[in-house]
Amino acid sequence: MSATLCSPLSLGISQSFSQQEKDVFRVSVRALKPNLVSKPRKLVSLIRTATDSFTSLETEFGTELDAVTAYSEIVPDTVIFDDFERFPPTAATVSSSLLLGICSLPDTKFRSAVDTALADSQCFTIENSDDRISCIVNKALVNVGADLAKLVPGRVSTEVDARLAYDTHSIIHKVHDLLHLYQRIDVPPERLLFKIPATWQGIEASRLLESEGIQTHMTFVYSFCQAAAAAQAGASVIQIFVGRLRDWARNHTGDREVEEALKRGEDPGLALVSKAYNYIHKFGYNSKLMAAAVRNKQDVFGLLGVDYIISPLKILQSLKDSVTPPDEKYSLIRRLSPETAASYNFSNEEVLKWDQYSFASGMGPASVTLLSSGLDGYASQSKRLEELLGKIWPPPNV
Numbered sequence: 001m002s003a004t005l006c007s008p009l010s011l012g013i014s015q016s017f018s019q020q021e022k023d024v025f026r027v028s029v030r031a032l033k034p035n036l037v038s039k040p041r042k043l044v045s046l047i048r049t050a051t052d053s054f055t056s057l058e059t060e061f062g063t064e065l066d067a068v069t070a071y072s073e074i075v076p077d078t079v080i081f082d083d084f085e086r087f088p089p090t091a092a093t094v095s096s097s098l099l100l101g102i103c104s105l106p107d108t109k110f111r112s113a114v115d116t117a118l119a120d121s122q123c124f125t126i127e128n129s130d131d132r133i134s135c136i137v138n139k140a141l142v143n144v145g146a147d148l149a150k151l152v153p154g155r156v157s158t159e160v161d162a163r164l165a166y167d168t169h170s171i172i173h174k175v176h177d178l179l180h181l182y183q184r185i186d187v188p189p190e191r192l193l194f195k196i197p198a199t200w201q202g203i204e205a206s207r208l209l210e211s212e213g214i215q216t217h218m219t220f221v222y223s224f225c226q227a228a229a230a231a232q233a234g235a236s237v238i239q240i241f242v243g244r245l246r247d248w249a250r251n252h253t254g255d256r257e258v259e260e261a262l263k264r265g266e267d268p269g270l271a272l273v274s275k276a277y278n279y280i281h282k283f284g285y286n287s288k289l290m291a292a293a294v295r296n297k298q299d300v301f302g303l304l305g306v307d308y309i310i311s312p313l314k315i316l317q318s319l320k321d322s323v324t325p326p327d328e329k330y331s332l333i334r335r336l337s338p339e340t341a342a343s344y345n346f347s348n349e350e351v352l353k354w355d356q357y358s359f360a361s362g363m364g365p366a367s368v369t370l371l372s373s374g375l376d377g378y379a380s381q382s383k384r385l386e387e388l389l390g391k392i393w394p395p396p397n398v
Contacts, residue, residue: 065319067332068300068309077292077310091154093195094145096161096381099137102144103388113143118395133386136393138174142181149187157193157217162378165197171205175214193217193236197375198226200359207233220374223257225362227276229354231285239310240276241370242269242303243293248366255364268366269293270302274336277306281341283351305336 068074075091102110117123117139126132145156158178164170175194182192194209196202198218203226206216215236221227222245230238245268249258261271273291280287290308294300297318303309352358363371 062323063320064297064322064332065316068304068319071305071334072303073308074300074316075290075308075310077312091156092145092148092152093157093159094141094148095159095195096137096378096385099140099144100381100385100388103385103392110144110147113147114140115395117143118389118393124394129390133390133393136389137382137385138177138181140389142178142185142187145192146182146185146187149191155191155193155215156187157195159195159378160197161382162197162375163382165199165375166201168201168204168208171196171202172208175205175209175216179214189214195219197371197378198230198238199371200229200356203229203233203235203359206230206235210234210236220371221276222272222370223363223367224272224275224279224350225354225359226367227272227289228279228350229359231276231280231283231287232354234285235287237290237308238276238280238287239290239292240269240273241293242267242273242291242299243295244370245269245272245366246295248370252365252369255366257364258366267302270299273303273306275344277336278341278344279346279350281338282344282346301332302335304332305334 065074099114102108102114105111117136120136120139123132123135123139126135141158145158149156160171160174160178164174175196178194179189179192183189193215195217196206196219198221203218206218209216210233217237217239218226218230218235219239221230221238221240227238227240245258249255249262249268253259257272258268261268264271273289277289279285280289288307290310291299291303291306292310294303294309294311294315297315300309300311300315300319354362
């Protein structure tokens with residue numbers, strides 16, 4: 001997952017990776033280049049906004065993928081270098097899960113970054129085993145992140161330990177430690193994001209970090225109060241998981257936001273993205289909104305206009321394969337725009353300055369459950385990584 005989207009890398013990078021590596025490493029990539037269509041066809045696309053006004057794009061749109069990328073950055077979520085030629089990676093995320101994958105492949109080019117961390121002299125001198133492993137994990141995250149920064153032109157998002165999610169001071173301390181390590185190996189801060197769970201404490205950490213010029217990426221956002229509070233904090237990227245809210249709504253009741261969306265005949269995940277987008281743009285916040293966990297093309301069409309859409313490869317392939325003949329006019333409704341955001345009406349309760357009490361009151365059953373589940377999953381990955389590194393430390397010849 002990433003937010004900065006730049007020109008693609010040379011295709012030669014993919015040739016340096018084994019098939020095993022292609023099957024493990026996950027990064028966010030995008031496909032925006034017209035040469036993705038083998039035979040582009042000239043088409044004037046009419047994109048209709050929610051206010052029923054029409055904008056004529058005198059552009060050679062040949063596929064649905066071309067059409068949707070006119071208004072949203074499409075960020076395919078795929079296995080690294082899988083179909084590299086069609087979807088060149090431009091940004092990356094480094095996490096405990098990624099490090100576990102690297103450790104399982106002794107011949108990967110990233111393994112040396114982990115081995116360097118295991119052999120680090122500073123970590124080696126730490127007597128307390130827990131502190132020593134924490135040092136090694138930090139070094140491994142940064143070493144791999146630095147390697148990825150050399151391969152992708154966009155930003156590298158580094159996961160902050162989910163077990164710190166309810167401790168603002170510890171989150172800030174962890175980010176400072178990671179940033180310091182990145183700076184020691186000459187990775188500039190503008191190339192970095194730090195991925196923080198959207199608890200109240202995480203959002204407060206984001207506010208303080210952003211005031212220092214450190215870019216944050218808020219994750220596990222499942223409610224309007226999380227999105228609004230993160231925007232007020234100045235978070236660089238706010239990520240909402242569309243499909244997970246839909247899944248929750250299929251089997252649960254009792255969440256006010258979810259039930260209000262369903263009464264309006266709206267998908268709760270899409271409705272949350274729309275409301276958060278309108279809030280950010282109506283009140284002039286600088287956060288970029290990212291929609292994740294999209295499940296089909298209809299989700300993509302329903303999100304048209306949001307800053308970033310993370311989409312599975314199969315959906316992107318379907319969009320890419322949907323070629324419109326030149327004598328047909330292809331219409332898409334732009335669901336989200338600054339103009340429509342300006343006319344969106346928020347209640348007084350929704351535009352308040354969020355504090356810890358109002359935030360806790362705004363968290364419904366869906367967001368509480370899904371946030372907890374996400375944190376548990378990330379924490380489990382971190383624990384597994386620490387146990388693995390503890391077993392293989394010290395490495396040979398150290």
